[in-house]
Amino acid sequence: MSVERIEKSPIESELAISIPKSEYEPKLKSEMRKYQQKAHMKGFRKGKVPMSVIKKMYGKAMLAEVVNEMVQKQLGGYLQEEKLEVLGQPIPSKDQENYDFEDLQDFEFKFDVGVAPHFEVKGIEEDTQYNQYLVKVTDEMIDDELLGLRKKSGKEIEVDSDFEEADRFTFAARELEDEHGDLKKKGFETTFSTLLSSIEDESLQEKIKSIGKGEKIRFNIFTLEGDRSEDYVRKYLLNISEEEEELEVGEWYEAQVQQVNRIAPADLDEAFFEQAFQEKVKTESEARDLIKKNIEAYYQGQTDALMFKDFQDKLLELNKLTLPDEFLQRWLLVTNEELDEAQLETTYQGFSQNLTWTLIERAIQDKFDLKVEREEVRAVLKAQLLQYMGNYGLPENMMDEYVDKMMANQEQVEKAYQEKMTDKVFEAIRDQVTLENQYMDVDDFREKIESVQKQVSAKEKEEEE
Secondary structure, three states: OEEEEEEEEOOEEEEEEEEOHHHHHHHHHHHHHHHHHHOOOOOOOOOOOOHHHHHHHHHHHHHHHHHHHHHHHHHHHHHHHHOOOEEEEEEEOOOOOOOOOOOOOOEEEEEEEEEOOOOOOOOOOOOOEEEEEEEOOOHHHHHHHHHHHHHHOOEEEEOOOOOOOOOEEEEEEEEEOOOOOOEOOOOOEEEEEEEHHHOOOHHHHHHHHHOOOOOEEEEEOOOOOOOOOHHHHHHHHOOOOHHHOOOOOOOEEEEEEEEEEEEEOOOOOHHHHHHHHOOOOOOHHHHHHHHHHHHHHHHHHHHHHHHHHHHHHHHHHHOOOOOOHHHHHHHHHHHOOOOOHHHHHHHHHHHHHHHHHHHHHHHHHHHOOOOOOHHHHHHHHHHHHHHHHOOOOOOHHHHHHHHHHHHOOHHHHHHHHHHHHHHHHHHHHHHHOEEEEEEEOHHHHHHHHHHHHHHHHHHHHHHHO
């Protein structure tokens, strides 16, 4: 047996594998004898079926199987030995002869192979500049976060004036004949509570703010909280039980303010700091510093995602790789039965870009000798498990058992490996290039994130179509 490589170009080769009769015939005879010993056929005792009958009935299929096995072994061994970075998989050449496997003869099988191009990655030089987006954490953002924490630890109090959007109003409401009518005789009555901020009509909000305890106001209860469903209003505002589902009630009500409650923020004292920060801070200044760090950490993942997309866009722009397009398109058609010629152009556009990025990533991995160790894969899976479990803590031994099961799942391991390797590629680029800090207000940053997400969605939709 031999393999001859015919290099059509630096990125395409043809492999011709010769399988002479003298090399596969002994294997074929051996397989036939094994089959003869096991064969159970009407008219013959077990193991006594004549070889001529075996050859006539099964010789063609057995020959094809033996030869194909030798071809695949020879092909795989050659690719491994030559360390060819193959794109896709080898596919039969267009001029490959079709064998019927009727007769024993010398065989030759030709395969087309796409090979990854050799290149030096451009765009990761030390003097290459990229934007590093940083969200400006303002005093107002820290104030809002601190106030939220204080309210979580605060106490509910009753207030009579200077109402705020977060106040909870309790109304005693009575059904009206209509919007401008009198109270309905024997009309429906209900008592319910709602946050002032839940009332959608701003003018109605202002009216409620201006009245006091004991005063009355009219509204349509079904539109009071905006787009609440009829079922929600009947259950939570009108307090109508399921047993009374046939009960008919009107829309307009006159409501008297019975009580207004507010969560009074906790004092900035030792008890609050201990409850809110678990003894990590002792003073307001320390609390504000920690809140700032937490806000920065919250946005760090998003800013890193933006930076990674900038890396990806620029590297794809600077590294226009020459791919074996015709081969890859044939390979896609061969390996995807549902794909037709009409869909190929659109499909290949996205495929070739993804393949280019994969090759760029591999080149960066080689350049910086990036590796992912088994324990790093375990750490990724453990982090995923912790995120999934949320607040439901597991003993360490049980956690390890779950991770062991995840490590036995090859698909999960490969995804975790790729996630960690992508992180390492990102870190390698970031550490190598020059970063230009770009400070942004949180609103501008959110707009940029939204814009990028729309671009990505539009591109994905285009590829699907």
